[in-house]
Each structure stands twice: as C-alpha cells, then as structure tokens.
Amino acid sequence: MVLALKIQENKAAISEDRNLRKPPSADGSNCSRALRNRGGSGPGGQAGRRPPMVDVPRLTSLDALIAVKDGRVIQKAQAVAPPRASARGSGNGGARSSAPWVGLSGQMAEPKRVPVTVLTGFLGSGKTTLLNHILSTQHGMKFAIIENEFGEVGVDEKVIKEDSEEQVIEVMNGCICCTVRGDLVKVLKKLRSKLDTFDGVIIETTGMADPAPVAQTFFVDPEVQKIYHLDGIVTVVDCKHVLAHLQEEKPEGVENETVEQIAFADRIILNKTDLVDDAALEEVVTEVQKVNKDAELIKAQHSKVDPAKLLGINAFSLDRVLEMDPEFMNTDGEHQHDNSISSISWKFEGELNVNKMEMWISEMLQTKAADMFRYKGMLAVKGMDTKYLFQGVHMLFNGGFSEEYQWKKGETRECRFVFIGRNLDKALLEQKFMECKVTSEARFKVGDRVEANVPGGWKKAKIMRVWDEGNPYRIQLEDGTQVWAPDDSDNFVRAVKGGYCLCGAVAVGRQRRRLRALPFGISVVGTGSAAPETVVSNDDLAEIVETSDEWISQRTGIRRRHVLAPDESLASLSTKAASRALEAAKMSPEDVDLVIHATSTPDDLFGSGPQVASMLGADNAVAFDLTAACSGHEDKVCMAFGIDSDQAMYCSLMLLPLQKRASNIMDFGSTVKQKTVLEKELHCIQGHPTRRTSDLAPSMGSFAFEGHQIRDSDTSKQHLLHL
Numbered sequence: 001m002v003l004a005l006k007i008q009e010n011k012a013a014i015s016e017d018r019n020l021r022k023p024p025s026a027d028g029s030n031c032s033r034a035l036r037n038r039g040g041s042g043p044g045g046q047a048g049r050r051p052p053m054v055d056v057p058r059l060t061s062l063d064a065l066i067a068v069k070d071g072r073v074i075q076k077a078q079a080v081a082p083p084r085a086s087a088r089g090s091g092n093g094g095a096r097s098s099a100p101w102v103g104l105s106g107q108m109a110e111p112k113r114v115p116v117t118v119l120t121g122f123l124g125s126g127k128t129t130l131l132n133h134i135l136s137t138q139h140g141m142k143f144a145i146i147e148n149e150f151g152e153v154g155v156d157e158k159v160i161k162e163d164s165e166e167q168v169i170e171v172m173n174g175c176i177c178c179t180v181r182g183d184l185v186k187v188l189k190k191l192r193s194k195l196d197t198f199d200g201v202i203i204e205t206t207g208m209a210d211p212a213p214v215a216q217t218f219f220v221d222p223e224v225q226k227i228y229h230l231d232g233i234v235t236v237v238d239c240k241h242v243l244a245h246l247q248e249e250k251p252e253g254v255e256n257e258t259v260e261q262i263a264f265a266d267r268i269i270l271n272k273t274d275l276v277d278d279a280a281l282e283e284v285v286t287e288v289q290k291v292n293k294d295a296e297l298i299k300a301q302h303s304k305v306d307p308a309k310l311l312g313i314n315a316f317s318l319d320r321v322l323e324m325d326p327e328f329m330n331t332d333g334e335h336q337h338d339n340s341i342s343s344i345s346w347k348f349e350g351e352l353n354v355n356k357m358e359m360w361i362s363e364m365l366q367t368k369a370a371d372m373f374r375y376k377g378m379l380a381v382k383g384m385d386t387k388y389l390f391q392g393v394h395m396l397f398n399g400g401f402s403e404e405y406q407w408k409k410g411e412t413r414e415c416r417f418v419f420i421g422r423n424l425d426k427a428l429l430e431q432k433f434m435e436c437k438v439t440s441e442a443r444f445k446v447g448d449r450v451e452a453n454v455p456g457g458w459k460k461a462k463i464m465r466v467w468d469e470g471n472p473y474r475i476q477l478e479d480g481t482q483v484w485a486p487d488d489s490d491n492f493v494r495a496v497k498g499g500y501c502l503c504g505a506v507a508v509g510r511q512r513r514r515l516r517a518l519p520f521g522i523s524v525v526g527t528g529s530a531a532p533e534t535v536v537s538n539d540d541l542a543e544i545v546e547t548s549d550e551w552i553s554q555r556t557g558i559r560r561r562h563v564l565a566p567d568e569s570l571a572s573l574s575t576k577a578a579s580r581a582l583e584a585a586k587m588s589p590e591d592v593d594l595v596i597h598a599t600s601t602p603d604d605l606f607g608s609g610p611q612v613a614s615m616l617g618a619d620n621a622v623a624f625d626l627t628a629a630c631s632g633h634e635d636k637v638c639m640a641f642g643i644d645s646d647q648a649m650y651c652s653l654m655l656l657p658l659q660k661r662a663s664n665i666m667d668f669g670s671t672v673k674q675k676t677v678l679e680k681e682l683h684c685i686q687g688h689p690t691r692r693t694s695d696l697a698p699s700m701g702s703f704a705f706e707g708h709q710i711r712d713s714d715t716s717k718q719h720l721l722h723l
C-alpha cells in the first residue's frame with residue numbers, strides 16, 4: 001500500500017513535470033557546489049588521478065522527476081535547472097586528472113561526473129573521421145568510446161585507429177535511439193568500474209539515430225545520471241548531401257533524422273566543405289540555421305576540428321532542448337524510423353577480390369546511388385597484408401589499403417560489409433558481395449603464356465606474379481609492358497590459343513565415342529582429315545595380279561586404298577589434316593604448343609613429328625613422335641592430357657591429327673589367308689611407283705582440342721585412361 005502510494009507520487013511528479021514548458025534558469029547554486037566538490041584535486045591537485053566521486057545529490061528539474069531510491073521518492077519535482085554556461089570557465093583545474101576535459105578547452109566542467117559527448121550526424125557525414133581525429137590529437141586524454149552501428153556487423157569499430165588501443169571501446173549494434181537504448185544504460189554502468197582509466201566518454205551514434213533519446217538516457221536513469229553528465233551533442237553535417245536529406249519528404253509520423261540531429265546539436269560541424277562551392281555552402285548554412293540557430297557552426301574538411309571546441313564545453317542545455325521539444329523527457333514517446341530504409345551487413349572469413357567488388361559497386365551506383373545512403377567495409381584482400389577500407393556515400397566512394405590497418409599475425413582474415421539505404425534488394429546485394437569472395441586457386445601460374453585483354457585488343461603475354469598488390473595477376477606483354485589483371489576471368493586474361501598437335505593412329509568407332517567424353521574443361525574445337533588422292537581399287541589390283549574384288553573384299557573387307565603420290569609423305573598428309581583442324585578451330589599454326597605425332601608408320605625410323613610441326617608452321621611448338629602401333633592414338637591423347645594435368649593448368653588448343661588405318665597389313669597379317677592377301681598387296685605395292693610400306697597411304701584425321709583448368713591430375717588421368 002505504501003509502495004503504491006509512493007509510485008503514485010512519482011507518477012504525479014512526472015506528469016507535473018510534463019506540464020513544464022520551460023524550467024526556470026539556473027540559479028547558480030549547483031555551480032558553486034560543483035566547484036567546491038572539485039576542490040581536493042583542483043589546481044595543485046594530484047596529477048593522474050580522478051577526484052573521488054562525491055555522492056552529493058544534485059537536483060535538476062529532471063533529477064526531481066526520477067529521484068527515486070529504493071522505491072522511495074527522495075525528491076519531488078523541483079524546477080532547478082542544470083548548471084549553465086556561466087559556471088564554466090572559472091579556472092583550469094591544472095592537472096589533466098583534476099577534472100574531466102580540463103586541458104582541452106581550458107574550461108572547468110563538472111568535477112565528479114564523467115562528461116559524455118554524443119557524436120551524431122547523418123550516415124557518412126564524417127563522425128568516425130572526427131573520432132579518429134580526436135583520438136590521434138595530442139591531448140593526453142583517454143576516452144571510453146561507445147561505438148554504435150545500425151546493422152549486425154560493424155565496420156566503424158574496426159576503423160577506429162589502432163593506435164588508440166588504450167581507449168576503452170564498447171560496441172553496440174542496433175539503433176542506439178531505439179532497439180539498443182537499454183543496452184546503452186548497461187554499457188554506461190559497466191564502464192563505471194573503469195572510471196579511473198578514462199577522462200570522458202564519446203558515443204558515436206549511427207547515422208540514422210535520433211540523438212534525443214540518447215541524451216534522455218543521461219537524465220532518466222538515476223545511476224547513470226550520478227556517474228555521467230552530458231557535455232554536449234556534436235553533429236557532423238555532410239555539406240554535399242545535407243540539403244537533400246533535410247528536404248526529404250517522410251511518411252506521416254516518421255521523423256527526419258537529419259533534422260533531429262541538427263536540431264539537438266550544441267556544435268555543428270559543416271564538414272566536407274571541399275565538395276561544395278561557396279554558394280552551396282552558404283545555402284547549407286542558411287538551411288541548417290533554420291533548424292538550429294543556437295548551435296555554433298564550425299566549417300571543416302575531413303572533420304579536422306580542434307577537439308577543444310567540441311569536448312569539455314559543457315554545452316548541453318536542457319532549457320533549450322525542453323523549449324524546442326517539451327516531450328523530450330517523455331520516455332514513453334515512440335519515435336518512428338522510415339521503414340523503407342534498412343541496413344544489410346555481412347561478414348565472412350576469407351578474402352575477396354577488391355577489383356571485382358569495386359566494379360560491381362560502380363555498376364550498381366549507375367542506377368541506385370540516390371538510395372545508397374551509406375556502404376562501407378573492412379576487407380581482407382587476397383594477396384595483401386594490409387586491410388582494405390572501403391567507404392561510400394551515395395555516388396561518392398573510395399577505398400584503399402592503409403598502412404594503419406595491418407592484418408596482425410594470427411588474426412583471422414575476414415571481410416565485413418555494410419549497406420544502408422532505401423529499398424535495398426538484400427538477396428541481390430548479398431549474392432553480388434559473395435561473388436567477390438576468392439574461392440578457388442588462380443587459373444594460371446607464374447610463367448604461363450597467356451593472352452591479355454589490353455587497350456588495342458588481346459595481346460600475347462606471360463604471367464609474372466600471381467595475386468600481386470591485390471590483383472590476380474601481374475602480366476608482362478611481349479613489348480615488356482607490365483599490366484595487372486583485375487579479375488581472374490576470360491574477360492581479362494585467357495589461355496593462349498595454343499595447344500598440342502597429336503598425329504597418328506586410329507580413331508574410329510569406340511575411340512570416337514570416348515573422345516566425346518573428354519574430361520571436364522576440354523573440348524574438341526576443330527577436326528581435319530586428309531587422304532592421298534590416288535586410289536587403288538581391288539579391280540586395279542586384279543589387273544596386276546591374279547585376284548578379284550570379290551576375293552579380296554570377302555576376306556578383308558577392303559575395296560580400295562589410297563596411295564601416296566611420289567611427292568607426298570606421311571608428314572605431308574599429317575600436315576594437311578592438321579591445317580584443316582586448325583582452320584576449323586579458327587587458329588593459326590603459331591598457336592600450337594605441342595605436336596605429338598603418333599603413328600606406327602612414320603616416314604623414317606626416328607619419326608616425323610618435328611617435320612610435321614615445321615611444315616605446319618607451328619614454330620612455337622615442341623614436337624615428338626609417339627609410336628605404339630595402332631594404339632598410338634590413345635597413347636598420344638593420354639600423353640597430351642597427362643602433360644596437361646601435370647602442369648595443373650591448361651587453357652589452349654590441342655591439335656590432333658589421327659591416322660586412319662595405315663593399311664591392313666598389321667591387322668590382318670596373322671592368318672594364312674590374309675597373309676596371302678598381304679603378300680599380294682605387298683607385291684602390288686612393290687610394283688607401284690611408291691616404294692615403302694608406309695607409302696601404303698594412311699588417311700589422316702585431325703582433332704583440335706581446347707581445354708581449361710584441369711587441376712586434379714589424378715582425376716584427369718583417370719579420365720584419360722578411359723579414353
């Protein structure tokens with residue numbers, strides 16, 4: 001019963017205060033108490049130590065609203081305003097530790113409570129840049145940083161200068177003004193145990209945050225209020241984009257964050273003045289002052305502002321805020337964000353190709369820049385020890401490797417990325433982002449001959465380095481020029497259309513079927529064949545020897561045979577077939593890398609491969625013979641692919657002249673009857689102007705092959721063995 005009554009009292013106090021429109025001005029009494037409290041560690045106070053926290057209830061109009069301890073109202077509403085500016089500047093405490101912020105502005109602030117600065121401003125305006133500037137400025141102070149990001153994955157926490165590790169950094173993901181506002185109180189309380197280790201707290205809000213609820217936190221929670229005081233709200237404005245955001249029409253009941261951020265500011269940094277001309281800057285000043293005429297405006301580039309102008313200024317004025325927003329203290333008040341604006345973020349362990357990502361972003365911005373409020377990432381780029389920081393605001397984006405951000409030994413390389421914008425297509429963005437991840441080995445290795453797509457068309461080149469300066473390849477053109485390939489794709493670098501020339505043996509029936517089942521990545525791109533024009537039929541033979549077409553064909557199936565002319569050879573026939581295969585593949589002989597001439601009937605004992613290569617004009621090719629009777633064909637295919645797979649990379653054309661049956665001599669020489677035929681045929685041949693058995697005239701078949709990325713040599717070989 002008693003408790004209920006007390007609560008009612010408290011509620012009454014709240015409603016009483018809600019009716020307040022403008023609390024009376026400060027009477028100064030609090031200020032003098034504040035100065036007294038600092039006495040022990042004022043000028044001449046002990047350096048390096050914070051003054052002891054004196055638990056003296058300090059009542060403001062707001063204290064009175066919530067001053068309930070252990071369920072007991074200890075103060076009813078009193079219209080006592082917080083200390084005003086008049087209380088400031090009454091002397092420097094001397095030593096840095098004598099009072100928070102002293103040493104920055106030279107002004108005295110609240111002695112026993114830790115000052116808090118809320119750093120706000122729309123997405124991409126330059127808040128983190130400012131924070132880093134503050135942290136890297138020599139002022140001898142230490143801060144607890146509360147970093148708040150919209151999405152689940154944060155980037156800013158990674159961007160805060162690494163040399164500022166002595167700072168206490170707390171990260172809150174979610175919107176600080178709504179979803180994680182309760183967490184802010186928890187974080188602030190948690191920091192209590194470390195109060196001695198820092199001189200102030202800086203809260204960087206998300207660019208979508210309304211600073212009012214954040215500021216409210218310092219007046220509605222008694223414990224927080226006892227430890228901290230809100231020193232000021234600093235709003236960073238992006239001069240390039242602020243007008244568009246100020247003028248944006250929002251749906252009914254939805255607040256315009258940019259307006260809120262400017263309205264509640266105690267200091268407004270007009271940042272990015274380098275991106276606007278004088279007239280535009282003038283317009284920005286006019287429009288900003290329409291929203292907030294009280295806050296001091298500071299023009300800046302890259303947020304370079306003297307920290308003394310921003311910290312320890314004791315500038316937050318509850319009077320002004322309540323005058324502007326009588327509902328400021330209404331903790332039940334809901335504010336509504338624009339639901340069409342959302343955030344999407346990812347992180348993955350691994351590395352990406354940053355060129356690919358930049359190309360994708362550039363392309364996307366052609367149509368979506370207006371809706372892309374903010375995108376940023378901290379990326380592990382393949383082949384780089386330095387972290388890559390990527391930043392974008394609408395159409396403007398940049399990124400680079402910074403010596404400041406190194407991957408430390410043992411640190412997990414990961415990529416994190418955030419998009420904030422209107423009507424985001426989350427699935428598409430994620431898909432595109434993930435496509436930038438490097439998931440496979442480079443297709444080429446150092447020394448491989450390739451073709452590079454450079455201005456002027458495809459040029460012959462050689463791989464000099466793999467994953468060099470964040471690029472898949474460094475390539476040297478034939479004229480000595482070196483270029484980088486931004487992506488490991490056929491759009492930029494492809495295999496030389498060179499390959500193997502395989503000559504000889506038989507490719508009929510079963511073997512042809514097997515050829516269709518070539519290993520992954522290899523395809524026949526051209527075939528060619530050739531046969532001597534001179535034809536000797538069985539009837540022709542019958543005129544020379546005692547035989548007949550019926551007799552021969554019944555026993556051998558042969559009705560006619562092609563015979564080489566005196567000026568022809570196996571090599572010339574192979575060359576003819578090979579040229580036709582190249583023609584079909586639209587390749588030139590210089591593109592051929594290797595000629596394997598496989599036949600059991602070479603022009604001479606030592607083979608004709610080099611001769612074929614020479615006659616073909618395959619001047620870049622190595623050539624040799626592979627002689628294994630009629631199975632030479634299979635061997636040469638295996639050999640070619642085997643070489644290929646051993647090299648782990650193959651992207652070229654393979655030219656494969658195949659010899660049809662050289663004659664039936666070898667195939668049918670074992671039976672008596674056939675021996676008779678053989679003898680007759682031999683006799684016939686011997687009577688023919690050509691002199692050698694090889695002149696029996698094979699017809700030639702040629703296949704041109706093109707292959708890509710045969711990596712797994714075992715698998716390739718298995719395939720090949722089945723050929």
Ligand SMILES: Nc1nc2c(ncn2[C@@H]2O[C@H](COP(=O)(O)OP(=O)(O)OP(=O)(O)O)[C@@H](O)[C@H]2O)c(=O)[nH]1
Pocket residue numbers: 121122123124125126127128129130156206207236271272273274275300301302303374376391392393398
């Ligand atoms: N041209 C130019 N670029 C700036 C300036 N200040 C900051 N930037 C760039 O603007 C981008 C955004 O800066 P941040 O400091 O990350 O902005 P932010 O307000 O922290 O962004 P959010 O955390 O997403 O809200 C970065 O690429 C900065 O380098 C400036 O004065 N001029």
